[in-house]
Amino acid sequence: MATKAAAPAPDSPPPGRPQATRRGPRTRQELLDAAERVVLRDGPSASMNAIATEAGITKPILYRHFGDKAGLYVALADRHIETLLARLQEALTRPATRQERTRAAIDAWLRLVEGNPALYRFLVHRGQAEEPEVRDRVAMFQRRLGNALAVGIAAELDLPEDQWPRAQAWAHGIVGMVQAAGDWWLDEQPFGREDLTRHLADLIDGAYTRA
Amino acid sequence: MATKAAAPAPDSPPPGRPQATRRGPRTRQELLDAAERVVLRDGPSASMNAIATEAGITKPILYRHFGDKAGLYVALADRHIETLLARLQEALTRPATRQERTRAAIDAWLRLVEGNPALYRFLVHRGQAEEPEVRDRVAMFQRRLGNALAVGIAAELDLPEDQWPRAQAWAHGIVGMVQAAGDWWLDEQPFGREDLTRHLADLIDGAYTRA
DNA sequence: GACAGAAGTTACCGCCGGTAACACACTAGC
DNA sequence: GCTAGTGTGTTACCGGCGGTAACTTCTGTC
Structure with a gap:
């Protein structure tokens, strides 16, 4: 119970994910777009903080969406x-x-x-x-x-x-x-x-x- | 004067380096051997601390010998x-x-x-x-x-x-x-x-x- | 209007690469 | 023998990283 929100959707979003586009202010696609912008600008050593800032949010949201940095990069690739x-x-x-x-x-x-x-x-x-x-x-x-x-x-x-x-x-x-x-x-x-x-x-x- | 010992020998050891073998307890070669052992065991993400420990010393010595992590890896390669x-x-x-x-x-x-x-x-x-x-x-x-x-x-x-x-x-x-x-x-x-x-x-x- | 839950925040943890400052040995010169 | 100097080593710290816990909105539904 320590990690309650640790495994919400590391890879389930691609298949199902019906509620992501509901009323969410930020779509998964928008986050990926921002991440791509930063990675293409700063190289693969871009920090999660920089990506979050580019997307106009903060780190934990990224982690809720992609699990960890590898998850984000895999989604990006x-x-x-x-x-x-x-x-x-x-x-x-x-x-x-x-x-x-x-x-x-x-x-x-x-x-x-x-x-x-x-x-x-x-x-x-x-x-x-x-x-x-x-x-x-x-x-x-x-x-x-x-x-x-x-x-x-x-x-x-x-x-x-x-x-x-x-x-x-x-x-x-x-x-x-x-x-x-x-x-x-x-x-x-x-x-x-x-x-x-x-x-x-x-x-x-x-x-x-x-x- | 702040960085008095920062640039002693980042890459001069290979050519000259006559004093390293004088009475020094640890040769550059020994350090590289230890580093290689760790890198081959833990992969390239091995930490400088781990390498230093393997060599029986602490981090700053590694940095005095190789400048930074890249320098060590380059020497290793x-x-x-x-x-x-x-x-x-x-x-x-x-x-x-x-x-x-x-x-x-x-x-x-x-x-x-x-x-x-x-x-x-x-x-x-x-x-x-x-x-x-x-x-x-x-x-x-x-x-x-x-x-x-x-x-x-x-x-x-x-x-x-x-x-x-x-x-x-x-x-x-x-x-x-x-x-x-x-x-x-x-x-x-x-x-x-x-x-x-x-x-x-x-x-x-x-x-x-x-x- | 109370409520469930997602979206978002601040503030923290442990670890990393890297450095400053200090302690110990040993040799050299007087 | 004592001091000076140099290389070897240490502890203790810095900023920043990936990652997380805990709290605060905000939004829509009954």
């Missing part, structure tokens, strides 16, 4: 991760040639990198501090992405089941490849996005061709 | 990064076939991943909290690695100068690829290290072959 994953899925299953699918998926990723670097760094990169919950969430996102890509590769190459581990290794490697190349490119910007897309697609196509 | 980088350089310039060099470099990396996962995570992965100094150091390590690999690729393929950006994109991508695949493999362990080495080398060789 989830808003974008799902849409990004959907966009990548669409690119990967688009009815087109294999090369075009590859290029479309890489381009979708790089568009996020280029369009909102701060958001990209928050979502994908290290930077979520040591919060293990958030780390796991981001790792899970990359893992899901890799697994989806592995299925696509196995289908693409018509691999027999005993070759699936190879497809998985490739898939998770390719995810990391695009990410790392995007990081480097974001810093150096030695050429346009289209060029990087083409270079990376070339690399992957080479592997496909030889497989 | 540097001990291993240089040797790892040298090992990779050796594999990349070894007199052998291109395939063998590729495999040797990947294998050197994966041996570290397999042999000491905690150290690997500390060195390469996210996890150094938000300390930007340490983040930069690790990023710089990967960047150096990618640049060295880019030179190797350009030489390997005899690329004209106007094609160097492509080699760079590939190099930084490949570094991320091996790292991400290694992460995934470390968690799932669906097959032996040699298999992963072979799969990744195949992917890269395919690109080479088609280039």
Whole structure:
């Protein structure tokens, strides 16, 4: 009974949450918007106090809404991760040639990198501090992405089941490849996005061709 | 005069440091050993107090030796990064076939991943909290690695100068690829290290072959 | 109008990174 | 032998963090 309001709704809001929009002066969405503003401005080390101030409230409300800092960050990440994953899925299953699918998926990723670097760094990169919950969430996102890509590769190459581990290794490697190349490119910007897309697609196509 | 002993030796110890071993009861090396023990046990969120206790001393001594937490972590990382980088350089310039060099470099990396996962995570992965100094150091390590690999690729393929950006994109991508695949493999362990080495080398060789 | 309950506040806790100020050893010079 | 100086170590503190308890509105309902 000591922690009466400790576990009110750490993750139930997304599914149900009918009363949040009732007469509440501040919607969960508004809080997330404010949090995103601060995190994108101050980096992932933004304090809960700063976020609360930006939202025009005080700390305990944030904690009532999101449980703890990790909960807030996870909610923040989830808003974008799902849409990004959907966009990548669409690119990967688009009815087109294999090369075009590859290029479309890489381009979708790089568009996020280029369009909102701060958001990209928050979502994908290290930077979520040591919060293990958030780390796991981001790792899970990359893992899901890799697994989806592995299925696509196995289908693409018509691999027999005993070759699936190879497809998985490739898939998770390719995810990391695009990410790392995007990081480097974001810093150096030695050429346009289209060029990087083409270079990376070339690399992957080479592997496909030889497989 | 307020901070009389604030800037005694934040980074001068590595080069000179003749008096540290004079009659000092505790060597810088011993402190780093203790710090490494704690970090590898508790993760990168280990507190300075815990490290000091492990070393049998108290906090201010740590701060006199390393300046701040980032300085300690950088010193900790540097001990291993240089040797790892040298090992990779050796594999990349070894007199052998291109395939063998590729495999040797990947294998050197994966041996570290397999042999000491905690150290690997500390060195390469996210996890150094938000300390930007340490983040930069690790990023710089990967960047150096990618640049060295880019030179190797350009030489390997005899690329004209106007094609160097492509080699760079590939190099930084490949570094991320091996790292991400290694992460995934470390968690799932669906097959032996040699298999992963072979799969990744195949992917890269395919690109080479088609280039 | 009394009441349930959500929204919001102040004020606190323990811990963290980091620092100031002081105490002890040891060696050097007279 | 005594003092001065320097490096090693300590205790005790600071501001700020994440997180919580306890209290105060404010709002709508019967």
